Amino acid sequence: MFKGSIVALITPMNEKGNICKKSLKNLITYHINNKTSAIVSVGTTGESSTLNQKEHIDLVMRVVDIAEKKIPIIAGTGSNATTESINLTQKFEDSGVAACLSVTPYYNRPNQEGLYRHFQSIAENTNLPQILYNVPMRTGCDLLPETIAKLSQHPNIIGIKEATGDLSRVNKIKSLVKKYFLLISGDDATALDFIKLGGHGVISVTANIAAKKMSQMCSLALKNDFNNAESINQLLMPFHKHLFIDSNPIPVKWVAKKLGLILNATLRLPMTSLSQTNKKILMKITNEFLKNTK
Structure with missing residues (x-):
């Protein structure tokens, strides 16, 4: 269920900054039609940090309703307060959500014991499968392989989104966790190499605008057809790199x-519009992509 190309879905907004229902439906239909494996709703790319809890819950539930069980929905439920993460996770029980993605607590920078107890507490207070999310560049703390191994023993903790970009982590984590523990890349640029090393897929920003090609690339890689997967990955590489030319999700929404x-x-403050210089760079890359995928 959670292998291959999983999209970290953007949150479309109208000019007033409210959720654009028409665009949301269009995006979900686009991912179903292009064989995206699953959708992460209201993760980092979905601007979780600028939505209040009611908006967050309503948006996830709207995504579930639109998807009509045609694609699994993973709810972003991370917080830097353990009680808030538990509360948010519990809101999605018996809702149609397939799993939750929970980022390491940001800003307060807990140590490994704090990280272990945080995720363990969430898992003990829900029946929903939990996917850990490690992205030290954004959170200021790093969930180490040894801590991941301890957490993997809990039956509700089924995998990790590893967004360090450090490929040496793959084998290290694999050697410590149970056989069916999911290893999912959180870095588009290294995702193919991550899968080559035994990873199961990627939670992708690029998939927002190149869903078909990301799905094809991951599917080929999981079948060990790395030559053809590499050809597609090279086509996607300009997006992998330049969708982070400014803070995510500014470029990908543009x-x-x-x-x-x-x-x-539209983005909510403190996120601002893409600069004219970066618009020109992304327009050139987009035109080249369209030209090469006709």
């Missing part, structure tokens, strides 16, 4: 609008 996937590229 490209999604240019491709007609959403009606507006």
Whole structure:
């Protein structure tokens, strides 16, 4: 269920900054039609940090309703307060959500014991499968392989999104966890190599605007057809790199609008619009991609 190309879905907004229902439906249909494996709703790329809890819950539930069980939905439920993460996770029990993605607590920088107890507490207070999310660049703390191994013993903790970009982590984690523990990349640029080393897929930003090619690339890689997967990955590499030319999701929302996937590229403060210089760079990359995928 959670292998291959999983999209870290952007949250489309209208000009007033409210959820654009029409664009949201269009995005979900786009991912179903292009064989995306699953959708992460309201993760980092979905601007979870600028949505209040009611909006967060309502948005996830709207995604579940639109998807109509045609694609699994993973709810972002991370927080830097353990009680808040538990509360948010419990809101999605018996909702149709397939699993939750929970980021390491940000800003307060807990040590490994704090991280272990945080995730263990969440898992003990829900029946929903939990996917850990490690992204030290954003959170200021690093969930180490040894701590992941301890957490993997809990039956509700089924995998990790590893977004360090450090490929040496794959074998290290694999050697410590149970056989069926999911290893999912959180870094598009190294995702193919991550799968080559035994990973199961990627939670992708690029998939927002190149869903079909990301799905094909991951599917080929999981079948060990690395030559053909590499050809597609090279086509996608400019997006892998330049969708982070500014803070995520500023660039990807702009490209999604240019491709007609959403009606507006609206963001909430403190996120701001893409600069003219970066628009030119992304427009050139987008045009080249379209030219090469006709």
